[in-house]
Every structure is written in structure tokens, then in C-alpha cells.
Amino acid sequence: MVVFAGQGDARRSMELLWGPRVVAPRTGPGPKPGLSVEAIVAAAIEIADADGMAALSMRSVGERLGRTAMALYTYVPGKTELVDLMYDRTLGELPSSFPDSSGWRAAALALADALWDLHLRHPWLLQVSPARPVLGPGEFHVQETLLSVLASTGLPLSRVRWVVAALFNIVRGSVQAAAESRQAARETGQSEEDWWYARSALLAELAPDLPARFPTVARLGEEGEYEASGSDEPYLEREARLSFEAGLELLLDGVEAAIVKASGPR
Amino acid sequence: MVVFAGQGDARRSMELLWGPRVVAPRTGPGPKPGLSVEAIVAAAIEIADADGMAALSMRSVGERLGRTAMALYTYVPGKTELVDLMYDRTLGELPSSFPDSSGWRAAALALADALWDLHLRHPWLLQVSPARPVLGPGEFHVQETLLSVLASTGLPLSRVRWVVAALFNIVRGSVQAAAESRQAARETGQSEEDWWYARSALLAELAPDLPARFPTVARLGEEGEYEASGSDEPYLEREARLSFEAGLELLLDGVEAAIVKASGPR
């Protein structure tokens, strides 16, 4: 049986996304509400931040607020909508001011950095894959910030939009590796180094022909980047950060080339 | 209670990933196995391809093979490992030959295109977020292919690695939009255009101050890119493809700049 998302549902969730966040206390009969949509969303975000998306259930959110799971349904149509709200509210946290007084490149780097931070603070953002855009104020806020910062490159907006998409993808992709490594360490209790060590041993044992089958990968491994990090930071996390910085530089070099090409032949 | 992933579990899943795919028929007492790991993985992939990751359960896989859910546990330790196998086997489908006779750029584009196709054929790949790399032959195969194709830029491998990561992220990010839009259309039965139309109306009603709050986004919307596509292809999907191509060009321009910079001051 196919379930059609009724238009009423769509309206309800858009109202939740765009409606006033502080609702005037009800007048009329019946008990006063003890919760609010915002309180529920905040509790849900706390749970996801602390224990990951897997720990987020209607029960766990209700419990944190001293209610049953079903109490939440007074405020929110269902879990899907709750997650949409979490997602959009969190995106709204992105700072909006990235002055380009030091040039567009510095501003873009600062913005990318803020995006990175946001995702590391709320790693579950990456596990939320809204099948279609949520179209909430937070999502618009992020798009607006990205577009306006990169508009200062002077490129036409129709091209800036692709720069924005690429930058966003590079940030999300690289921060995902960092976030997931961190989460895995917390969930399994096994440090990343221990895991890596155990796996390498297994790999060498079960796939001894690895260097022959994957020569380039092997060559990369041999170049001994692994032990190079003397810091406490886990390997995969450092790796992810480096990938973020390097990927960004490449992309911005590409943007620079586009600017030159556009203004060059005057 | 914290569950430590025992080393035995790790060994078992690595054996499944790297072991022989056609097992010799057992000798000794007891009934002959009617299934195989590969048959189970193939069935699971078919389900995920057709109905998405949400439809994948031990029960559904068992049913497709004419067994109960529990029968699968004879072959596979659990659902996690099954998904890891699905993921790695599917990555192994990526073609490995991308001749650079027309230059590294053409090869890189062809490779990116193959990656795009692979992900569109198996959109659930993007929902599988292995908390840590699976380290199976398929994953190595993809890395090897990416690295060797981009090694033909002449850049040192330590830099090629970052190009690979960025390219991978751009492909995955943009194909995700396309895949999810497609899946949403199939699941809800609502075409993307209908959805978009309904949402725009709601948005205009519930957030009339949108152009003032998000001027750059609004400006982009006004430029009327929306109606431009006269084709049958849904808007979001076309958009995703354009984002893929444009992002790739930007990145490769950046790579070109890096090559020039490296070889320029001779």
C-alpha cells in the first residue's frame, strides 16, 4: 500500500518550521501545556549530540522531559517531523557574519571552518538524510550565508551556486569521516588506534596479496604518513581535517581560475 | 552497558569480506547448505536497490530466499556485517579501466561519471555510513582506481590522495540529492514537481518575508532557472547533475593550477 503524504501533513510541518517559536499561552478550557515544541526539539538535539542518532527515540526524548513517548505527539506529528525540526534548528546555529575585508578567500575559509565546527558539534546532522529538502529557515539561512559570502568573488550568481554546492559537499564529506571515527570510538569503547592496529594485522593475514592487487594504495601506505602524527589526535580524525583543508584549497584555486578566466580577456 | 566488539567478531567479518566467494561443498554429516553468503548478499542488494534501505530487514531477505530470518544467521553474523558486505561488494562493481590516452582530465571525468552511475544504481550506498572504513576488497578497489587515475596528473601521491578525497566527496554529495529525490518520488508516489509546487505555495504563505530575510537566495530564485528545463527529467535531479559537473570542473581547474604551480618554476 502506498501512503500519500497528505497536504495537511505538509502544512503542519511547514507551520512548525516557520511558525513562532514562543507560543502565546492558551486561553480556554483544559490543562496548560507543560512542554513546547522547542523544548522537545532541544531535548532531542541534546540526546543526539551526546549519544548519537541511534539513541534518539520518542521514548528517550519523552523520558528526558519527564513524560511518556506518547506525550510528544501532542506537540509534534511524528518522529520524522521532529528530526526535520532538529535538523533545521541546528543549521540555524551557523554564524551569519563572515566579513570579506580580507578578501573573499579568507571569508570562504572562515565560513567553511564554521560549517566544519557545526557538523562536528552535531555529527548526527550527517546521518539525517532528508529525502527532500526540509525548506526550513535554517536551511535557507545556510544557503543565504554560503551564497552571499561567495558572491563576493564577483562571479555571477548562477555560477556561485555551484561553488556553494561543491564547498558544502567537501565540508560534509570530510567532516563525516572525522565525526564517525569519533562516534565509533565512543560507542565501541575501542580507541581508533587499537581498532586500526587490529585491522591491519587481520588484513595482512587474510589478504597477503594486497600490495600486488592494489599497488597504488600500498605505495601510499608505505610512504609512512601513518606514524607521522605525533599528536594525541586520532589518526582518522587528523586525516579528515587535512582532507578538508586540502580539498578546500583545491576548490578555491579552481574558483580563482574561474575568476581570472571571467575577467581576464578584457 | 558498553559492548566491546570482540576481536573474534572482527576476524569473522574480515574473513567474509576477503574469503573465497565460492565455498567448496562441505563434507561430513549434516544437511547440505541451501544458501550461501553471496546469495544472501545478492538478495539483500536487490531489495535495497528496489525498495531502499528501509525495506531491508533480515525477515525480508529471508523471505526472498524462501527462508526465515533466522536462517541467515547460519551464514552471516548479523545485519551489520550483511550491510558491510553489501557495501563492499557493490563498490567492487566500479570499472577499473580508465585510459588516460586523452589526458588525465578526461580520465578523471570518466571515472567520476562511473562513480556517479554506481551510486545512482545503488542509492542506498549513501545511507550506509560505516562508522569506520569497512576495509574490504571493494573499498580498496575504489581507492586504487581513484588513486591510479589521478596519479597520472603527475602530482606526488601525497597530494593526489587529497584530490581523490575531494572528488569522491563532490560526487557523493551531488549524487545524494539526485538519488534521494528519486527515491522520495517513488516512496510517496508524489512527483517531484507536485511536491515542489505545493511547497512553494506553502512557503509563500507561511514565510512571506522570505525575500527580505534571504535576499541572495531570493535573487537566485528570481533569475528563473526553474522553468528553464524543458526536459522530462525532474528538476532536483537535473540540478544535482549540473552541480556534479560544475563542481567537478572547479575541482579539476584547481588541480590544473596545482600542476602548473608544481612544474612552473623550473
Place this chain on the structure above:
DNA sequence: CTTTGATACTTTAGGGCGTAAAGTGATTCT
């Protein structure tokens, strides 16, 4: 001052899920 009706919240229940534990029956070796 009581009745009515709206409404926040709880209880119960039903159908999913992954998987542990125990049971069944076919097969092969002793």
C-alpha cells in the same frame, strides 16, 4: 456552583525490528 467540553498526558495494544535460545529433522560417519 455545577455541568460541559476542550485538552495534556497516560495506558494499552498492535505490528514492525534484530537476534538469543531451543527445537527439529535430514544427513553422514562410526
Place this chain on the structure above:
DNA sequence: AGAATCACTTTACGCCCTAAAGTATCAAAG
């Protein structure tokens, strides 16, 4: 013939989301 082995099923438990019905609290109406 008996024992051992092993593919597979049955049953059961605890989690999930949420529909439906019940309960308690309040404001306004009579």
C-alpha cells in the same frame, strides 16, 4: 543402528513507532 553434525524453524524478548482509548485538569457556560 546409533551418534554426531548442522541447516533451518519456532518461540520469545526487548526495542521501536504510533493508533486508540482512557484519565485528569482546567475554563467557560448555564
